[in-house]
Amino acid sequence: MSEKIETQSVETVRAHRVKSFCACVGISASTFWKYVRLGKIKTIRIGGRVLVPHAEALRIASEGLK
Incomplete structure (x- = not known):
């Protein structure tokens, strides 16, 4: 039995x-x-989990954390 990892x-x-x-x-x-x-x-927050939206990550990558 093999598992497919996505x-x-x-x-x-x-x-x-x-x-x-x-x-x-x-x-x-x-x-x-x-x-x-x-x-x-x-x-x-989704289902009690804290996440950083991808758009926010891209903004921080381009502008930095000033």
Whole structure:
């Protein structure tokens, strides 16, 4: 019995989990939450999970966290 593992390309990702977002941006989780409190990173909640929308990740990639 074989399992099919489905992968997603960057283009199909609609939101990022906090841990993977922090790793990509190069910040710690505590810094992430500080920026969320300051309004520098916008998040969404889906089913109790906190996610960073892909559009927000692209904005941060281009502008940075000023």
